[in-house]
Amino acid sequence: MDSEKLLAILRLQATKNIGDILAKKLITATGSVEQVFLEKKNTLHKINGIGTHVTQHLFDENNLKRAEEELTYIQQNNSVFSYFLDDEYPQQLKHCIDAPILFFKEGSLNLNNDKIISIVGTRNMSSYGRDFCNQLVEDLKEHNPIIVSGFAYGVDICAHKAAIKNNLQTIAVLAHGLDEIYPKTHKKYIHQVNENGGFITEFWHDEQPMRENFLKRNRIVAGLSKATIIIESAKKGGSLVTADIANSYNRDVFALPGRATDVYSKGCNSLIKNNQAHLLTSAEDVVKMLNWDIPKASIPIQNKLFVDLNETEQKIHDYLQQSGKQLLDIIALDCNLPTYQLSSILIQMELKGAIKPLPGKMFEV
Template identity: 60%
Template sequence: MTEQDLFYLLALQRIEGVGDIMAKKLLTHCGSAEAVFKAKKSQLAAIDGVGTNLLKNLNDTSVFEKAKKEMAFINENNINVSFFLDDDYPDRLKHCIDGPLLLFSSGNINLKDRKIISIVGTRQITAYGTEFCRKLIEDLAPLDPIIVSGFAYGVDIVAHQLAMEYKLQTIGVVAHGLNQIYPKTHKKYVARVEENGGFMTEFWSTANPDKENFVKRNRIVAGMSEATIVIESADRGGSLITANIANDYNRDVFAVPGRVTDKYSQGCNNLIKTQKANVLTSAADLIYILNWDIQKETQPVQKQLFVTLDDDEQKVYDYLLKSGKELMDIIALHCDFPIYRISGILLNMELKGVVRPLPGKLFEAI
């Protein structure tokens, strides 16, 4: 991603009415953020969801000054920026339709070919929760997973600390810009976290840790992880929101059971009772359900097709073989097809038996 690309992407984010889903839709149709700003009104008006107000807002030139200021912060503080199609963007988060357009990060984060799990829970962690978390991370350490959490009080900070103790990479996903730390008492952990992983956010330096930002943050925690683990939770709490989001993303969720009389086991027990989470009694449960104990060393085999694909279909098929499961919009963007065209191509390929649709508007090659 060039500086110019980043500038226009930042400007696009500041257009009122453009969220992550709409931004991706605009990029799919126009090809780039710069092209969105230079597109004719008639071209933009033809895009589903673009109305009169958004067309008017796209003429707001004040967003360029805001983008310029944020770029200065990014450059001055050596912030890494990942576009949702970049290789260093969390792979599983790419498959979440509402995943952030851009992610800002600091530290030494390396996500390539890594197992990633999130550990969340109450801010009032008990001795039982702390001991369970310690034993879990200790037993998982030989598998070298990345431990993701929200850098908050309680379960979050315990998970980060234990990950570092067992020399695992850990990532704190925060609900504000990278120019601050919340809670402030956790400033003492920042340097160690950045040495052993780092921090990640979708928020600009102008964003404060407002209440609504924590819910948005939770979808990143859930979306980038293979599984979400709830250590302890009361019958209501942010960790339950994260668990529900993980379920919506078709991710595995695990909950640690506790006594029915314990306040901070009620949320976990309810997740298990309503079949929204697997019971987690030890690391072995997670290893078994996620198939982490099965080492597959087989080489990929090129599928021999006994059907004829035209040039467009072959282009899509080759892309899906390389990328794996992918959203229709992202396929269109990568293969340089308008969205109306890609839907027809995928339908023909499905009828030919070379691709199959998956939940969440995903497609994969067969």
């Protein structure tokens, strides 16, 4: 990636009031991330969600200066990163509307494996939770999944260590820059994680582990994975937020049940009770729900159902069939179509009975 493009991406990341959703909308509407900063303000104001309160920050010279400093660091340290429009950007994460436009990574990551699961839970895990986590990962070993977690105390680090012990790749998603580490006591695991996977973060190299960063991190933990597993949780906690996010992404969620009187089983029991998570009693539950027990060769490939779809319509249909229901803006990004053109195509596909619209500008096959 050339310096001009990377600088523009970093400027967007540095701009106040522009999150990942709005950043993607700007890039889609203008045609490229570089063009965002070449457009006139009056043109940008015509984009839904963009007003003077956004553009006044967009062209702030302080943001440009910060972005230039981070660019220099990246170039001097050969930092590795992924842009959301790049082919190597994780496909599961690409399907999430609020996924980071850019994230940094280190280690020996290989995200080609489509069997990716997240394991999260309380920092105050019991021996019951620890034993179950270790056994679960060991029993899943034959399916060679990638284990994702947040590198925190308790369930997170237990999941990472269990993956390493069973020679499985593990990904630690951080709530700070790669030059920092939290908690400090987990420094001793850095080499092992890098040797067996690696680290991912959307935060710049020297970003501190601020409280709000952990909630942002949780969406990456959920978005990378096909399923999120909650080992133990109190009635409130970050792992329940991760479960909510995973549900919003239409990903499977599993929860380990516990005794009604156990404080750190209340959250999991509530998820199961309210049909927000599948009951998890063994690795077999995960394997069956995710169809890991079905050989790929035996999964029938569906023929075209709508013979009157043109090439572009078929491309959109195949995309939605693979990714599930998706937002209009994300379909436009992933299928490389202008939003105005896509809207017209989707109407034609709806009339043909190939797709159906959902609330919130979402569509599904």
